[in-house]
Amino acid sequence: MSTTFLTLTASKVGLTVGLLAIAAATPGCGGKTEAGGISPQVMADSLYSVIAADRATYTIEVVNRLQDKEKVIKADEHFQDAKALPLPAQMFRMGAERVQKNGATFSYSLLSQWPINKQNAPKTEAEKAGLKAIESGKNFYTEETIAGKKYFTAAYPDKAVAEACGNCHNAHQDSPRKDFKLGDIIGGVVIRIPLDKS
């Protein structure tokens, strides 16, 4: 694990500070904390715990329940036109883009070795290594430099938490893999935290 510690500027990443405060006070978040800083891994793990919980809740309690079980409303890629629910992957992306728009310095994305949208295939060496490593179900941590900036990059396995996940991926025309089952790792959540002070 990196020994580099991140100093956060409260004015730039208010959300992050809040999350870190929760993470630091919450037993079992992992990583170590020291006065004046918090490790990038603790921060990434904390962010992931929130992202993954929201993602699973939306998938299970909204999409899977209303679309697949109660058959009340469908989830659709073109949800505005179809008067439908956004797909869980779209919900994830919209949140990530909104976080960026709000000025956060960290970023996160949902990638896969079998992406329906090819733009979501692993691209950097860290992403390729991370997506490969998380096939075992374990988290992956590294540092990488992109466009001259150094990042702490973490990858976490993203599992099919409901039947709806596999149903959609297996049925989609552009899906490179069509044998996903409940509990399979479909992709990974990649979180990047800048290590350079700015």
Place this chain on the structure above:
Amino acid sequence: MSPRLPVICFALVTVILGGYYGAPFFHQGDQLAHLPGETSHAHHQIELACDQCHTPFGGVKNEACSKCHGEALTSENDSHPDGKFTDPRNAERSAGLDARSCVTCHREHVPDRTLVGVTVPGDFCVKCHADVFEERPSHKDFATDSCSNAGCHNFHDNRALYEDFLVKHLHEPEQLANLRVPLRGASQIVAGASATDAGADAEAPDASADAQTTDPTEPTDAGPPWPKALTAKDRDAPTEAGDDPALTTEWVKTAHSGAGVNCKGCHQQTDPASGAAAWQSKLDHTACAGCHRAEDTGFLQGLHGMRLASKLPPMTPGLAQLPMKADMSHAQLGCNSCHKAHTFDTSYAAVEACIGCHDDQHTLAYKASRHFLLWEQEQQGKAAKGTGVSCATCHLPREVHQEGGHSRVQVQHNQNANLRPNDKMLRSVCMSCHGLGFSIDALADPEMTRRNFNGRPGRHVTSLEMAEKRLKKKTGE
């Protein structure tokens, strides 16, 4: 020679040159001579309001663009928002084409434009989508600069061109069964306004029309939705305003009197500084905006009102780049330019007001078109309401907004909102009456535009066939 002489000379020259080049930035009339290059059709009207786009030392920031265009980008589900490119994993792409910044693709004061409003080479899509020719073999023979061709893809507003939409509209006839646009009806109710703007002359749906709008005249539990109708004896203009019976008669015939809007409702204006209310004979767009807020917002965003939005004198046809009638060169554009005061005849505003100024091929061809024939028939009561096609039908389209389970029809007064690229018209206009395939072909043929859509398209875009081919492959047909 004094040793201080060179310093004094340098200071003097600096002051003179600084004054010469700097003065125009403080005097609008002189700024034209210092523009770095020709301004585009979109912005030439406000080219003297430099601070509308430029920051003193920070160049042109996205905020300057989104101030006018942000709302439209949001409403059209911009498929390439800048937030998509701020993720570090896209840094390599941003180095090739920095899509985080509007001015990367939309530069001003430059001579070379590759597409409408675009100043980068037309093959910009492949900088990120280079694998499209492998992923979609159907695209392998397409030129790399043809992605944005009419009927193919639209970088920001792709709502009429995405694959599922094409599939949904396969094999539609050239003319649909229900040839009509939504009828104007209830619009927004402005809190605190003296009346609603339920359309100065809202159209009552005829018997054959679909019930597309809420009925503004329907009583609610809270009572009638607006004050009682006024008659000539209710007129509240002060004595000094004079008494023109013709104006009173015109007013009584309008929906303004019907909605309880008296003379003072428009002419009694409050001085923002003193707070005192006083009678004003001549009114500008702000008098209308009190009730017609959405229409005023659209007007100020479009080419007709953007100068007012930039605190410049009103637009005149003489300032336009498009051909305009010479005798209208000095007419100043405001609400009453098209909606004549006291009559507010929307039929006039929909056609005659436009052709009174515009003098280009497209406009001149209108009255020989099938669209105009339909408009005439509607105006003469020979055809159902909503079946005619006026200038406003296409350029100030009727938008249906869904709110609280009800439909609300509102006329978009930004005439530029659906104009470029022209496939933005597909959903907002063409598909009210025509099938998607025919509509795409018609818009892809520039001659059709020049002929004001008289005759048949001379071009065919294969987007729908390609979507159908993929569909058949998916379903195993």
